[in-house]
Amino acid sequence: MQYPRVTSISFHNHIESIAQEKIAERVLCGEVIIVRQCLQGIGYFEHLQQIILEGIRQTAGEEKAKQLKNKGFEAFHEVINLEELPSVMGMSYQLVRALTPDLAKQLVKQVFQQQKAFYFEEESNVRFHIPYDIVRQRITEYSKFQWNGKVTPHGPHHDSWYQCPTNSVNVWMAISSVKIGNGLNIYPQVYGKLLPCTKDGKILGDQYFGSALNIELEPGDAIIFHGEHLHSSEINSTDTTRFVISLRMTLDKPQFIDDNSPYKNDYIYSDPNDGLKARLAQSLVKISRRFRNRINSAIRGKENKQNYVLSLDKVSGFDDTSSAFPQPISVKIIPGTSVDETKLFLDSKDLAIGQIKPVSQKLCVARIDEHRIIAFSRNCPHEGADLASGYLRDGCVVCPWHNLPISLENGASPCQSLPKLTVFKCSEQG
Ligand code: FES
Ligand SMILES: [Fe+2]
Known part of the structure; x- marks a missing residue:
């Protein structure tokens, strides 16, 4: 469209x-x-x-x-x-x-x-x-x-x-x-x-x-x-x-x-x-x-709801955009650990620059540039929106709900009264 x-x-x-x-x-x-x-x-x-x-x-x-x-x-x-x-x-x-x-x-x-x-x-x-x-x-x-x-x-x-x-x-x-x-x-x-x-x-x-x-x-x-x-x-x-x-x-x-x-x-x-x-x-x-x-x-007078369609796309019911939601990145789990533990192995080839992907229910991962991959909590510190559907801007993840930019360097946002986002540095090998 x-x-x-x-x-x-x-x-x-x-x-x-x-x-x-x-x-x-x-x-x-x-x-x-x-x-x-x-x-x-x-x-x-x-x-x-x-x-x-x-x-x-x-x-x-x-x-x-x-x-x-x-x-x-x-x-x-x-x-x-x-x-x-x-x-x-x-x-x-x-x-x-x-x-x-x-x-x-x-x-x-x-x-x-x-x-x-x-x-x-x-x-x-x-x-x-x-x-x-x-x-x-x-x-x-x-x-x-x-x-x-x-x-x-x-x-x-x-x-x-x-x-x-x-x-x-x-x-x-x-x-x-x-x-x-x-x-x-x-x-x-x-x-x-x-x-x-x-x-x-x-x-x-x-x-x-x-x-x-x-x-x-x-x-x-x-x-x-x-x-x-x-x-x-x-x-x-x-x-x-x-x-x-x-x-x-x-x-x-x-x-x-x-x-x-x-x-x-x-x-x-x-x-x-x-x-x-x-x-x-x-x-x-x-x-x-x-x-x-x-x-x-x-x-x-009489309203004619039947004829009303939102322009551009004819909409007859709910349009579920969840299919466009980023797909999770595959994770190799080391036996004896869980996906929310700190040592995870991901295939970084699956992550293009500027992309954010969910890792688990609580965690997502983003590639800021060629050398920086950061994992962070999916819940925005403001009202808990899912940051896996946010976007990256100037080294920050931007929350999709109220557009709050959160630094992926230290988890801080311009709203200092909000708790910091939990971020994890990742290292790329091979
Ligand atoms: S929920 Fe993220 S800025 Fe409001
Ligand atoms: Fe409104």
Whole structure:
């Protein structure tokens, strides 16, 4: 399969030419589009910053709001402490929620340049990813589901695993700068495949989804991608906070795999020109969920799930990528020892430069270059992802789940609060 394209455009120079080519259709075919200066272009950047600063003023006080204004949101963790974080987060959600209908409308009008009706998810996501070593001080609290993807990194997922529509377009907007080491992971090599997951939306351990695409952003830039791209957050291994607001929308009727999806009623009908139906739908947001449910489905009409296929590959069911998982290297076991003991004999000809292969349930082995072969534990020190499906970069194994690079020299990662990975030097003979 050809990997989906990544296109970077500047709002001011290119938005009209790309819109002619139907930006939404391209995104729903797997293209990842980066719109530089997107929020500035639609006239929302300063407004969003002010709204968040106002929330901080109300929850953490005038002084902290001033400090943050001067230092920038990258210094959020230096100004807001872990005790204040829940209330700052709650207030940010509340304030951003109030402007989401108009923000969605401006994106549809000015970026997608669409005049017809669309749906947006009532609640935008506000994501303050502070450096992981700080979050870890309260890891029991911040491991709870409600913080997943908001403060702590999300594991690889399709949005439909969380019952979002299969035709959702995700607009991921940087309010602070986003660096390699605190951004978004998109796994283009498995686009169009519907991977199996556990009941609570965790990817199965034996799936192989290749290396991640990571994009650096300046404040105001946005990444637009199909919610069915497998994606996750990088564990924040930098010393800055990355602050992002993301909004899912469908440029057509939302299509859900599960008829009982809790998100179903959260997709609000709108149109760029504020027609009567859109105004009615938005005023209904304020009334009871049960009533909204009925009106929403009357507006939406019948959904045709049967005709929906993920683009590129026609998918009729789960696509198990476990067959692409690296095959174990053969091991010669010395009588009287086991595969997890320290003296193992492997045939190093089976290991090409850059390859990682499992040795046993607990151990894998990699060849960094002609002279260096390293064996190491398969379990990532962060959340235990299988490093046998990771990849090698600059002498590190990179974890497939949250893109953490771990040195194969000494097992250390940039997140110093994490335990070191166990590594074993190997010698090659003959
Ligand atoms: S970085 Fe999170 S599990 Fe490896
Ligand atoms: Fe997601």
